[in-house]
Amino acid sequence: MNRFARAVLVSSLTYSFGVWADTCPEDSYKLATQAQVDALGLTGCEIVTGNLEIIDSDEIYNLEPLVPIDEIQGALTISGNTALLNLDGLLNVATAASVSVDSNTILTNVDGLRGLRQVGSLSISNNPKLGDVEGLSGLVTVSGDVILDSNPLVLNLAGLNRLIRIDGNFSIQKNLGLLNTDGLSSLTRIGGDF
DSSP states (O other), X not given: OOHHXXXXXXXXXXXXXXXXXXXXXXXXXXXXXXXXXXXHHHHTOOEESSOEEEESXXXXXXXXXXXXXXXXXEXXXXXXXXXXXXXXXXXXXXXEEEEEEEOOTTOOOOGGGTTOOEESOEEEXXXXXXXXXXXXXXXXXXXXXXXXXXXXXXOOOGGGTTOOEESSOEEEEOOTTOOOOXXXXXXXXXXXXX
């Protein structure tokens, strides 16, 4: 292998979680078609160094090609999608600077976020068919704000049972079906307003 090829190979690898990981070819991605999701998945990359946006699509229905991704150093935004039932392809994502799941017409669960351990901020809002937040059961710390707003079918916060610390504000509003907040029993710190 010549020096140039070795330099390219080494520059595309990043040391993450104790192993060498392959960074994605582009810094950030804005995906609006299933073909774009599939193309990113085919790269096999594990780290998005910028933002990953899955937004305003009437055709993205399957995020499973994105399963190799385990770190998003920028924002993960899933918003305005009308054909997306779940987030299952994101199950290996452990960290992100922020996560926003907003205005997804038929999204029924966030189980695809079960690998998430730490985020800068979290917003789950305006998802009319979302039945629960149990997919957030791995989340331990949020260094910014948490917003749960206008998810009318969410009955409880059981998915937040491992959440220990929120350094920012914690806002729960307009979740008309919410019966209790028992899922917050591990929460020991809220740095801002509740």
